[in-house]
Amino acid sequence: MNLQRNIVPKFHQINALHFPDFQTNKIKEGINFYSINAGTEPVIRLDLVFNAGLNQQLKRAESSFTASMLSEGTTTKTALELADALDYYGAYFQTRGSSDDATASLYCLEKHLKKCLPLFIEAIVDSIFPEKELDIIKRNSIQKLIVNEKKNSYLLRKNFYQNLLGINHPYAFFSEKVDIENISVSDLKLFYQNNYLEGLKYLLLSGKFSNETLYFIQESISASILQNRLTNSLIPAITSSFGNHFIEKKDAVQCAIRIGKLSILRSHPDFRKLQLLNLIFGGYFGSRLMKNIREEKGLTYGIYAALETYKNASVWYIDTEMNNKNRQSGVDEIYKEMKLLGTQLIGKEELEIAKNFLLGSFLRSLDGPFSLADRFKILIDNNLSKEYYTEFVKIINQISSEELLEIANIYLKQDKLVEVIVGKS
């Protein structure tokens, strides 16, 4: 039999997907312990999520500095002793402040958990914020900041968020040198007391583990002094400066461009439809922006559009770095494509491909215990039910071009846009 290479193999649509069960236990008042048991490797990740992100920050830069200082020493161990003890068991201890919370994570092999967990908890509940360590971190952060300020992509992001969300909005916070210089041990201790010791929101365990491990974690955290007393304060985002902003960069061989506007929250009924529309516009390799500006015109190595969601704001934008010389034609093309979304129906074939790709990529994002945990965290943080993801498949499969045209005219209209360009004029 001759092989027919020009005939596409039979395609199977994704109609349902398996989102594995997670378990919920209660640690103490207001603190849940979620866990997802999945995967093939004997590894675990334990996340402690605190009310300690930019959104809870009262003094500039305290969120990120408190997060980095958590591992810098306790009443009985210096920073080095703590690092040595955890490293000895091959464990990783990572803390990071983000927009709506801060997470302390322990990564280790399950067989070492009994040794690692007490160290992890000690670092979190008995942190002493030594002056000397803070001084080192401050100086190193200033050095990093100086390098960042030379990067087009950093300048672009900073200017974009500050113009779009308002310079005082927590999500638009970028440390300045003076913020770093002004941070003191007493600031950090206060933030630590209120937002960590009394600000534990929940625990999230993922990986492959036994019941014994689960109980051990449950017991250990229950016995700790960690509590949840803090409630969120939310600040509305108000765009301060619509329109075009240009930042001169003398020696730039490329320019960096970001264009965008405020958008809808994840819990909004139209959000998932907008996700599909965004994908068609600039969310994957086969998107209109990539096809036109990279694959047809070769103006850039990459261009994409994204929906970035936070607890109380959502941002939609297009981002690219491109040839400085052809900047104007690139920007014109972006606006042209944006306009097309609201004036012309998306073709049947293009819509089918995007739907299939989105569902396939959704399946990929559910692969492995840690990706599942990240997906699950989105549900927790946005108060969404488990059905959110199963409904997703149905919504995407059913949506029509007409509906997307409507969505484009509501959410992707060319008004209230902020455009930032970093480059050579």
Add this chain to the structure above:
Amino acid sequence: MINYTKFTLDNGLTVIHHPDDSTQLCVLNILYKVGSRDENASKTGFAHLFEHLMFGGSANIPEFDTELQNAGGESNAFTSNDITNYYITLPANNIETGFWLESDRMLSLNFSQKSLDIQKKVVIEEFKERYLNQPYGDVWLKILPLAYHVHPYNWPTIGKEISHIEAFELPEVKDFFQNYYAPNNAILVVAGNINLQTCKDLCNKWFLPIEKKETKKADYLQEPVQKEARSEHIYNDVPLDLLVKAYHMGGRMDVDYYACDLLSDILGSGKSARLFNSLVKERRLFSELDTYISGDTDPGLFLVEGKLMKGIDFAVAEAAILEELEIIKSTKVNKDELIKVLNKTETNVHFGDVSVLNRAMKLAFAEFLGDIGLVHSEVEQYFKVTPELMQSVAKKMFVETNCSTLYYHAKK
């Protein structure tokens, strides 16, 4: 434990099947045994440019990406000094589309002039974005020619300069394809939710009909032992001074490889590492300081790279690094310190194996190295390293006549 079955088709294609029914996905990973080390010194960057062209349509399929996306799949690739690696992930029940696509572009590309013209432009923008328009982006472009005088590791995979990329013509694309993109010069890994029989059937259906080719391997010289300390000063519009020291080490299959990797962990990885504690925290000479190995197949580099604190001289900073290297040469590392980095290595291996795609790549690369058993014995190899071996490796490697040093000055 990564289970696998290996077999070879009559056309020389090596196939490795790795089943995992805990995932809803399937992966096709195909490694072609060609990288930038196979390029001519006056025509660099070709293996990588060629990688871009592999997405530009094949004999029977005009649009690779469209067909793949339509089946819910995603694909990407990377080029290194030694290999070019392509991968596709798909929902498991659509895996045949992956076989169809991968086999067609192995059979023949459509060699479009337009695709070549566009991808040359795209790669040039990539060159600018990654290597020219970033502070310190050109470090690799500077350090490699210093360390390698005759071996093709002399240039990075993106190429030596933009003019090389601009000059490529279609006949060269055809020749390159004809020579290197052959079933007998490739390793295919099929992993995920697929059984062995289905895998074999699909391989026979789609790949077996592709004919074997005469692949001529590029000839190149091995780098002779370096006999003199090398250095270069460059001045650029960056905010901080950067010091890079590159020492020649062994190749990937060299007995010393694992000892070098562990040395780099002890010296420079994580918050309990030696250089971080002595030079960043105690003496405050650097704000960032890392050690790492290049991990190439042929003899590679052991790198020490750090940004100097404002106001610190290169001479002081460099002397401090040399003092630390002297300590690890003259004193054996103690047992606990060794156990620590071994445990870290074990953790890294297991975390890396969480993803089925990573496991597929790891299988392909181990087979490329000539020992697929490495996927199981890798951790053991590390545990065989002794303090004595580490000391003797350090003594041999950390010698200034074996080193290239780059002084990257912040222009005042």
